[in-house]
Amino acid sequence: LDVAPTDLEPQYELWTGRRETWLHALPDAEQFEHDRPLAEGADLPAPRALSDAVASD
DSSP states (O other): OOSOSSSOOOSOOOOOSOOOTTOOOOTTOOOOSSOOOSSTTOOOOOOOOHHHHSOOO
16 A cells, blocks of 8 residues: 555545544654644634543443
């Protein structure tokens, strides 16, 4: 999977509001809870810890 099967390059990456409990953070990768803002300087909701985003039983 190191070589993409096409010349298309992603321009945008979506983020989900949930995270599987077994899925660990990637080293050296920033973790975000929401998609990027629509415009530069747009207001964002207050950040929450990723552990708070996981639903508990």
